[in-house]
Amino acid sequence: ALIEEHLGPRLIGEEALALEKIWDMMFRLTKPYGSMGLASYAISAIDLALWDLKGKLLGKPVYALLGGPQKERIFCYATGNDVDWYLELGFQAVKLACPYGPADGLWGLEENERLVARTREQVGEQVEVMLDCWMAFDVEYAVRLAERLRPYRLKWLEECLIPEDLEAHWELRRRLPWQTLATGEHWYTPFPFAFACRHRVVDILQPDIAWCGGLTACLKIAHLAEAAGLSVILHGGGNTPYGQHFTYAMPVSPWCEFFIASPPGVPLEEVMPLPGVPVPRDGWLVPSDAPGFGLEIPEEWLVPF
The missing domain is CATH 3.20.20.120 (Enolase-like C-terminal domain)
Structure with missing residues (x-):
């Protein structure tokens, strides 16, 4: 609910590679109900997804x-x-x-x-x-x-x-x-x-x-x-x-x-x-050297979403 109903809609249209800006936005957006606990989990999930996206777009592993x-x-x-x-x-x-x-x-x-x-x-x-x-x-x-x-x-x-x-x-x-x-x-x-x-x-x-x-x-x-x-x-x-x-x-x-x-x-x-x-x-x-975090997510996992 935090991602789908609050953070996600407010991030639509933002530059996906502006990771510091987006992190700061999420941190401040969660202030009314607190940035700890479940809110921090949601911020983490979005942040990690964006780092994975950045690696995939640039064709490099995140560690690079x-x-x-x-x-x-x-x-x-x-x-x-x-x-x-x-x-x-x-x-x-x-x-x-x-x-x-x-x-x-x-x-x-x-x-x-x-x-x-x-x-x-x-x-x-x-x-x-x-x-x-x-x-x-x-x-x-x-x-x-x-x-x-x-x-x-x-x-x-x-x-x-x-x-x-x-x-x-x-x-x-x-x-x-x-x-x-x-x-x-x-x-x-x-x-x-x-x-x-x-x-x-x-x-x-x-x-x-x-x-x-x-x-x-x-x-x-x-x-x-x-x-x-x-x-x-x-x-x-x-x-x-x-x-x-x-x-x-x-x-x-x-x-x-x-x-x-x-x-x-x-x-x-x-x-x-x-x-x-x-x-x-x-x-x-030794981590994977595939782009992003190297995750190989089966497409069927994404069907419910």
Whole structure:
């Protein structure tokens, strides 16, 4: 409804390649009901479609429009808890989903530590381990858990706090100066990321390119991060062509996340929902060089629209 009844009709007649202008129009048009959440999803969808169109019109992959490849290939980490399978697939970094939170008390703290300890023993010293806390903690719990997990050398601790509580992010940074922190999956528009850069509340910014405002928003975030000396690792960036092209071109984006929801043993090619999108091989990925984002959408998918 946001696209068909509000944003779309107001963009008809605009120059399709004027991406900055159109992004700014959408951002301001959504102000009466707020640019966060579902409105940001709609802005992202239109923005990504226009970048795809620009690439197709110019006959170039989107990463070429961003300056070309910054790296020969993209290092990918696997997200999920089937660590044996990820190692078999060749990944050299894994991110676990933290199963317990403050409501589980000391028992939950111990179980979280057991999971990380078991994983560290399983993967050895040459594989990075991260922990995704998915907005489940408060500052006190995050600090207590981080201190327990310090011997296992986590690469980073992710999204411990609810995203709206920016002051809590500052307090967590103050209390855990030694721990690499990451967040941003549930921040919308570049403005929360600007706060994070200004106050250095995290080390790694994690926007979702399909949620935060599209590629145009992610480029703004990348420039903020580069100036602040921070990194950008997109949420689920390896699972979409949009994230792949951004990561391939951006110096500030060293890694790509690949979330694996399928059971062990199922080839990654069989679970990729979008045709024409590469999947990691031995933990590395190279995006499609076809025009636009390289999507190969079957025509029958478009019939209902």
